[in-house]
Amino acid sequence: DAGITQSPRHKVTETGTPVTLRCHQTENHRYMYWYRQDPGHGLRLIHYSYGVKDTDKGEVSDGYSVSRSKTEDFLLTLESATSSQTSVYFCAISKTDENEQFFGPGTRLTVL
Amino acid sequence: GQQLNQSPQSMFIQEGEDVSMNCTSSSIFNTWLWYKQDPGEGPVLLIALYKAGELTSNGRLTAQFGITRKDSFLNISASIPSDVGIYFCAGHNNAGNMLTFGGGTRLMVKP
Numbered sequence: 001d002a003g004i005t006q007s008p009r010h011k012v013t014e015t016g017t018p019v020t021l022r023c024h025q026t027e028n029h030r031y032m033y034w035y036r037q038d039p040g041h042g043l044r045l046i047h048y049s050y051g052v053k054d055t056d057k058g059e060v061s062d063g064y065s066v067s068r069s070k071t072e073d074f075l076l077t078l079e080s081a082t083s084s085q086t087s088v089y090f091c092a093i094s095k096t097d098e099n100e101q102f103f104g105p106g107t108r109l110t111v112l
Numbered sequence: 113g114q115q116l117n118q119s120p121q122s123m124f125i126q127e128g129e130d131v132s133m134n135c136t137s138s139s140i141f142n143t144w145l146w147y148k149q150d151p152g153e154g155p156v157l158l159i160a161l162y163k164a165g166e167l168t169s170n171g172r173l174t175a176q177f178g179i180t181r182k183d184s185f186l187n188i189s190a191s192i193p194s195d196v197g198i199y200f201c202a203g204h205n206n207a208g209n210m211l212t213f214g215g216g217t218r219l220m221v222k223p
């Protein structure tokens with residue numbers, strides 16, 4: 001199994017509160033990704049990183065920000081959580097932008 | 113955003129039967145990936161395909177990269193109960209760093 005952990009694994013929060021999800025990898029892969037998975041929408045890319053301090057937006061980036069200060073950690077922040085951000089969030093990593101991506105176990109976030 | 117058309121959306125089969133699912137797109141892809149997701153877990157990579165026409169096996173699983181580069185197929189032979197899950201295809205077209213995912217095929221196996 002690829003060395004990817006996500007924390008927390010479950011979180012319940014209230015509308016308007018800030019939330020930060022963490023992805024940690026031990027593979028030293030350059031690329032890291034944040035996806036959300038919702039019924040009827042499959043996996044959608046939120047943001048990705050192609051190196052330390054290098055990030056870019058994905059398909060559904062509104063309401064989310066990311067940071068990558070170390071190769072091994074990629075943080076996803078919801079500045080002010082909304083109910084529409086209730087979802088399962090997956091982190092993924094890859095060696096290059098053309099290689100296969102490996103996924104973490106996911107974080108289930110509920111915004112009340 | 114762009115999505116791959118994956119079919120069927122769900123399948124309910126008898127243990128021991130063979131299974132086929134496919135993914136099609138209107139665009140050309142340079143890489144095709146097949147993942148399986150169990151409930152409450154992240155997708156796990158099953159097979160990666162990098163060349164048009166390529167046929168690759170992983171145990172009872174066989175996947176093919178379509179010759180037109182616009183489709184891919186996954187076959188599972190002699191299904192068993194632990195094959196239950198959702199199977200996703202994903203494609204990479206080298207137009208950026210993004211993978212495009214299919215909507216998934218939910219497989220149910222009756223013992």
